[in-house]
Amino acid sequence: xxxxITRGRLLSRGAKGGATLxxxxxxxxxxxxxxxxxxxxxxxxxxRLLVGxxxxxxxxxxxxxAAANAKPAVTSYLKRALANExxxxxxxxxxxxxxxxxxxxxxxxxxxxxxxxxATARSIVKFARQLETTILGAYLGAIxxxxxxxxxxxxxxxxxxxxxxxxxxxxxxxxxxxxxSFPQELTVDQASxxxxxxxx
Amino acid sequence: MxxxxxxxxxxxxxxxAGGASAKRASGITIFAGSSMTTVLPQxxxxxxxxxxxxxxxGTQITNGAPADVLMSANTTVPAALYxxxxxxxxxxxxxxxxxxxxxxxxxxxxxxxYDLTKSGVKxxxxxxxxxxxxxxxxxxxxxxxxPAVQANVVxxxxxxxxxxxxxxxxxxxxxxxxxxxxxxxxTHLTLIKVPAWxxxxxxxxxxxxxxxxxxxxxxxxxxxxxSPAGQAIFVKNGFLPLANAVPTIAKVSPATAKAGATxxxxxxxxxxxxxxxxxxxxxxxxxxxxxxxxxxxxxxxxGVITVTNPSGTASKPFRVG
Numbered sequence: 001x002x003x004x005i006t007r008g009r010l011l012s013r014g015a016k017g018g019a020t021l022x023x024x025x026x027x028x029x030x031x032x033x034x035x036x037x038x039x040x041x042x043x044x045x046x047x048r049l050l051v052g053x054x055x056x057x058x059x060x061x062x063x064x065x066a067a068a069n070a071k072p073a074v075t076s077y078l079k080r081a082l083a084n085e086x087x088x089x090x091x092x093x094x095x096x097x098x099x100x101x102x103x104x105x106x107x108x109x110x111x112x113x114x115x116x117x118x119a120t121a122r123s124i125v126k127f128a129r130q131l132e133t134t135i136l137g138a139y140l141g142a143i144x145x146x147x148x149x150x151x152x153x154x155x156x157x158x159x160x161x162x163x164x165x166x167x168x169x170x171x172x173x174x175x176x177x178x179x180x181s182f183p184q185e186l187t188v189d190q191a192s193x194x195x196x197x198x199x200x
Numbered sequence: 201m202x203x204x205x206x207x208x209x210x211x212x213x214x215x216x217a218g219g220a221s222a223k224r225a226s227g228i229t230i231f232a233g234s235s236m237t238t239v240l241p242q243x244x245x246x247x248x249x250x251x252x253x254x255x256x257x258g259t260q261i262t263n264g265a266p267a268d269v270l271m272s273a274n275t276t277v278p279a280a281l282y283x284x285x286x287x288x289x290x291x292x293x294x295x296x297x298x299x300x301x302x303x304x305x306x307x308x309x310x311x312x313x314y315d316l317t318k319s320g321v322k323x324x325x326x327x328x329x330x331x332x333x334x335x336x337x338x339x340x341x342x343x344x345x346x347p348a349v350q351a352n353v354v355x356x357x358x359x360x361x362x363x364x365x366x367x368x369x370x371x372x373x374x375x376x377x378x379x380x381x382x383x384x385x386x387t388h389l390t391l392i393k394v395p396a397w398x399x400x401x402x403x404x405x406x407x408x409x410x411x412x413x414x415x416x417x418x419x420x421x422x423x424x425x426x427s428p429a430g431q432a433i434f435v436k437n438g439f440l441p442l443a444n445a446v447p448t449i450a451k452v453s454p455a456t457a458k459a460g461a462t463x464x465x466x467x468x469x470x471x472x473x474x475x476x477x478x479x480x481x482x483x484x485x486x487x488x489x490x491x492x493x494x495x496x497x498x499x500x501x502x503g504v505i506t507v508t509n510p511s512g513t514a515s516k517p518f519r520v521g
Contacts, residue, residue, distance in 0.1 A: 040344075041341065041344040041346070042344040043344075044342075044344065045342065045343050045344030045345075045398075046344075048342055048343075048397050048398060049395070049397050049398075051397060052395070052396060052397025052398075053397075055397075063486055063487070066484060066485070066486065067484065067486055068484050101342075104396075104397060107472065108396075108399075108401070109396040109397065109399075110396075110471060112489070115488075118486050188314075188344075189312060189314035192312075192313075192314070192343075192395045192397070192398075193312055193314075195395065195396070195397065196393050196395055196396070199393075199395075199396035
């Protein structure tokens, strides 16, 4: 399991030449906090939205695994995806925390799913495909929409992982693992509205 | 005609400057946030209720107003009064969510909260000095759209009831209220969701006034509010159950089932369920709405079905066969 991308790492990987933040951990943290304090409200809104998206993903994969209707091979990917989403949550939540705000946690949001979502292996992977399409779009939109350049590289790495999820579940649902050369990005309002469909 | 009553209550609240749409009765005197206007009389019609801004009511109690219980639309007012020795230790009693409502005719064509940033939209909000107003600002800040929406605000009201009235009458294109305000009377309003990821934690707290001469009756009222029956009335009116409240099982249907069959468990506070067992055997389950769908595990034995969440457990007899 890879180490989660902290806000500090997100910043450091994006820093020009990688030199700006090649300092001791404590100094890095201080810089991160300073930078975070200046995080534009639109960027912070994107981070909050991504936190919500990751909580949805965690909730879905947890429920899908508990339903135990998927084949062992698929279940193993559900578990792997859940582990990934948990690490993503930790990372994007730290962006919010670094800005001096409180990220949403499991239990803050009540999620709801269409009837039959967890009834069969096929319904699970079909929903996973839909979910990952939305989440990938949200990350791509965030990368395009946020103005804090130093956050973009870290978010792009998460987006790459979400694209892997999407590819697997697209194939598992009977479709092609990939089709579009340029997957659809979602603006913050599009992503928010898409996520709303899954909240009570 | 609910809207007429709502409008009347709103006008009365406004005319009494946040203090006293009072209903005289034989019970105790309760000062409550205006979002409680409809729900509290359903719990007990014999109390004397004074509805208004929680902040104003808190000030009135501090100044000696004869209240027995304060039921605030937030936790901060009771906490401040508790720190000042004015009330006993506060207790959370319900939760709510923020919502946007538009007139049924929706003349501005609003479909999403983001549409409120468009030029020319007329918006009503509550003043930031009252809880619903401060929650509104909090949400808009979290979404990064506060300046754009505030530019369209044409009125700042003294309560959520007043905002509802303005929207229902078509005087504005949209307003920020509690979800419970919409649930009370959806006839004249259309609901626009506030994204869950941007929702503030809206928790309501109550406290018994320290100088109340009716301590026993006040404590009985608090017990009634927190009881499953009391909580069910809040939920019926659009409020949320207390977070992590202990689950209860009302019914298991069917009450007898074979291994591999699915049974439905209904009750309260089941959404946060972490485990289900049948006579000790772990069972697969999923949350469907407010209920649980439980698969009877292989080799399960008759006994009890037990539901667990972080706050506690609930059990009900169940027969396998």
